[in-house]
Amino acid sequence: MIIAVDGPAASGKGTIARALARHYKLPQLDTGLLYRAVAEKVSRIGLDHTIEADAVAACDFDDALLDDPVLRSDEVGKLASIVSAHPLVRAALFHRQKRFAAQPGGAVLDGRDIGTVIAPDADAKLFIRATPSIRAKRRHAELRDNGSTVSLDKVLADIRARDLRDSTRSAAPLVAAPDAALLDTSFLSIEASVQRAIELVERQLALKAERDAYKRS
Numbered sequence: 287m288i289i290a291v292d293g294p295a296a297s298g299k300g301t302i303a304r305a306l307a308r309h310y311k312l313p314q315l316d317t318g319l320l321y322r323a324v325a326e327k328v329s330r331i332g333l334d335h336t337i338e339a340d341a342v343a344a345c346d347f348d349d350a351l352l353d354d355p356v357l358r359s360d361e362v363g364k365l366a367s368i369v370s371a372h373p374l375v376r377a378a379l380f381h382r383q384k385r386f387a388a389q390p391g392g393a394v395l396d397g398r399d400i401g402t403v404i405a406p407d408a409d410a411k412l413f414i415r416a417t418p419s420i421r422a423k424r425r426h427a428e429l430r431d432n433g434s435t436v437s438l439d440k441v442l443a444d445i446r447a448r449d450l451r452d453s454t455r456s457a458a459p460l461v462a463a464p465d466a467a468l469l470d471t472s473f474l475s476i477e478a479s480v481q482r483a484i485e486l487v488e489r490q491l492a493l494k495a496e497r498d499a500y501k502r503s
Contacts, residue, residue, distance in 0.1 A: 287312065287392035288407075289487060290400035293414035294449050294460060295363065296421035298471040298479055302414055303396035305480040306487065310394070315386045317397035317404070318366065320379050322357040323347045325365035341369040345378035360429055360436070360444070367448045370398075373457035380404070398452055401463035410490040412483060413462035416472040418445050 289306055293299035300316055307314035324344045325335060333340035356362060369375050380403075387393050387405045395404060401411035416424075422442035429436055452460035462468060467486040471479045 287409045287491070288387050288405050289392075289394045290405045290408040290411045290463070290466070291394065291396035291414060291483075292398055292400050292402075292412070292460070292462065292466065293396075294398070294421065294452065295367075295445060296425045297414040297416045298424075298476070299396045299412075299414040301476060302412070302469075302471075302480055302483045303394050306483060307394040309484055310487075312392055312394050313386070313389065314394040314396070315383070317379075317383055317395055317400065319352050319357055320382065321366040321370040321375070322362050323351045324375060324379070325369045326351065326354070326357055326362050328369060329362075329365065335365050335368045338372040338374055341372050341375045342378055344369075345375060360425070360434070360441075364444060364448070367451050371451055371455040371457070376457045398460040399458035401466050402461060403458045406463070409494055410487040411463050411466035412469055412486060413466040414469050414471060414479075414483075416470060418442060418449065420472045421445055 287310065289310070289312070291299050291303040291306070303314055303316070324341060324347065327344035327347045328335050328341055331344065333343060335341060351357070383395065383404045387395055392409070397404070401408055401413070419442065422438060422445045425445065426436070426438045426441045429441065467490060469479065469482055469486060474482065
């Protein structure tokens, strides 16, 4: 069983994906970490994130980098949004994600193009969203807890800039798959969001089972 969870930054998709993975006892991949790893490696080897060839040169990173806490920083997140817009970077990481999705038993993957590009035939697809202001408040609180003094206005501006880059890039733009269930977490608690996500997945699995049974009849 493959579950695809897509959505913009700070929408809650990562939290929901991890909860779904625990609930269904499936491995989970935060595909955004792959792009963050590329962004961090570009920085470490002194190349330019805006140059596609430089970003591609950083795609062959060691898996150990994925466990580095620095990847979770807001600065790396901004740079990841830049490198992820390069078509050749997305192509370089495509098969890595496909292999994870295709493993025996299935998997949960979260990102921005899982249901549209990486796993278009996923058994269940969710698109998680929330208003930019709510997402900015969430990210601002997270950064503040980590000692950052960045203003809420700056975080909101960054959120909007990332949304624009992600939704207008030529390669795999951020968009809900036509058959994805939409979940707005703006005014839901984490617990309520997770419960609703499970309900939506169950509904999609039931519909798929009905379609499969009809085809066999």
